[in-house]
Amino acid sequence: MTAQSAQTRITTDTLDLMRIPGLSGHEDRVRRALRSKLEAMGIESSADRLGNLVAHFPGQGPKVMLFTHMDQLGFIVRRIEADGLIRLERLGGVPERALAAQEVLICVGEGRDVPGVIANKCHHATTPEEKYKVLPYAELYVDTGMCSAEEVEAAGIRIGTPVVYAPHASTLAHGRIMGTSVDDRAGCAVLLEVARQLKARESGPPVDLAFTVLEEFNLRGAQPLAQQLLPDIAIQIDLALATDTPDMGARGDVTLGGGPGMGLYSFHGRGTLNGVIPHPAMVHLMEESAAAEGLPLQRSAQVGVLTDLSYVQLVGAGVASIDLCFPMRHSHSARELCDARDLAALAQLLSAALARITPDFDLDRDAYT
Structure with missing residues (x-):
């Protein structure tokens, strides 16, 4: 070899x-x-x-x-809001300052996983005091595009469902691997x-x-x-x-x-x-x-x-x-x-x-x- x-x-x-x-x-x-x-x-x-x-x-x-x-490492579904937005609990050493606007995958089952995004507050509505503040994870939420708790649950998402960063893998220069x-x-x-x-x-x-x-x-x-x-x-x-x-x-x-x-x-x-x-x-x-x-x-x-x-x-x-x-x-x-x-x-x-x-x-x- x-x-x-x-x-x-x-x-x-x-x-x-x-x-x-x-x-x-x-x-x-x-x-x-x-x-x-x-x-x-x-x-x-x-x-x-x-x-x-x-x-x-x-x-x-x-x-x-x-x-x-x-x-x-990743997250666990902690709460499903009435409007379908999802709150997360951290699992492992997840850095809060790296979370806003990250895509995630809610792992319901092979072929049934649900994509989502950790929301980032609209820039135009962000106050000067907020611009350089890292939000605690408990204040963040995931948006799947669904509109109600019933719709989220019908997709198989429950409290305790695992969530990870949306899987990504690619190569860069000089044989380097990123993702x-x-x-x-x-x-x-x-x-x-x-x-x-x-x-x-x-x-x-x-x-x-x-x-x-x-x-x-x-x-x-x-x-x-x-x-x-x-x-x-x-x-x-x-x-x-x-x-x-x-x-x-x-x-x-x-x-x-x-x-x-x-x-x-x-x-x-x-x-x-x-x-x-x-x-x-x-x-x-x-x-x-x-x-x-x-x-x-x-x-x-x-x-x-x-x-x-x-x-x-x-x-x-x-x-x-x-x-x-x-x-x-x-x-x-x-x-x-x-x-x-x-x-x-x-x-x-x-x-x-x-x-x-x-x-x-x-x-x-x-x-x-």
């Missing part, structure tokens, strides 16, 4: 998956699409009661759980590529490759799966905040197109005292693998960022864990941006690292510190 063919496959898979709505807790369409893609490769998979999807690749050595989340839910459909596409390579391998550690649920909601959807699998090693795939734009320059040193990265520190102090400090064996493994493959390996350390690895790492007797990542701009907005070259390099790094996990792979911290 050439690097170019891997990049092309990853781009296609990312774009395909970005066009499928899958709000956290409502990932079923995405799961079915991923299962279909795995089946097309001749790879069997199974789902647990929560909806986590996992494919097992047997082998010898420490047990590895390699995973990424398939859900996306909704790059976080983390791009990670899903990377794992599909790794699955192709795992199926063709002749040796290596046992790997449970998983696409997980509920990450954007409470970060705990992967935890029951990890409790069942009891891995020795956990490798999680998600975004890294790209810091190569004027508004992000002071946050770090991660560049779009600069290659895959690894998280050296993450912490979320806003109500969730959790994060990940990676196991030294995993840092050493990724550094050695990147050097052997001639790949750059960017480093990220952030406060305010959290992944579901934070809970997976605490399963059983503790799991040797690390967050691997691809740079992404404009996180949690309706138009996120990543670089397909970074995704292809991340898949290459993962395959190389997994090949280095032999039966005698040392997980003793004292061997590395």
Whole structure:
């Protein structure tokens, strides 16, 4: 498999998956699409009661759980007004200042979804005090064009119905991908590529490759799966905040197109005292693998960022864990941006690292510190 063919496959898979709505807790369409893609490769998979999807690749050595989340952030219908306008509740870290005038999709069912728009007050009626004010989400409403609550309900929309940014996926210059839910459909596409390579391998550690649920909601959807699998090693795939734009320059040193990265520190102090400090064996493994493959390996350390690895790492007797990542701009907005070259390099790094996990792979911290 050439690097170019891997990049092309990853781009296609990312774009395909970005066009499928899958709000956290409502990932079923995405799961079915991923299962279909795995089946097309001749790879069997199974789902647990929560909806986590996992494919097992047997082998010898420490047990590895390699995973990424398939859900996306969005909204839940909170209220339907008598005139047919719809009020929303946020689900996940939705930025209020990015909401006005955004198109949304109300997910009633495949073939029956209803488009709408988050209303933006008429400019001609906006007072000077309002022009630079961000409205709280509770004051926003969705206009579907329908004229009554009865009409909205007849379309299948109820309190509790999931709503997402209207799915969009396109490519920009230099192999860059732009649209909704790059976080983390791009990670899903990377794992599909790794699955192709795992199926063709002749040796290596046992790997449970998983696409997980509920990450954007409470970060705990992967935890029951990890409790069942009891891995020795956990490798999680998600975004890294790209810091190569004027508004992000002071946050770090991660560049779009600069290659895959690894998280050296993450912490979320806003109500969730959790994060990940990676196991030294995993840092050493990724550094050695990147050097052997001639790949750059960017480093990220952030406060305010959290992944579901934070809970997976605490399963059983503790799991040797690390967050691997691809740079992404404009996180949690309706138009996120990543670089397909970074995704292809991340898949290459993962395959190389997994090949280095032999039966005698040392997980003793004292061997590395």
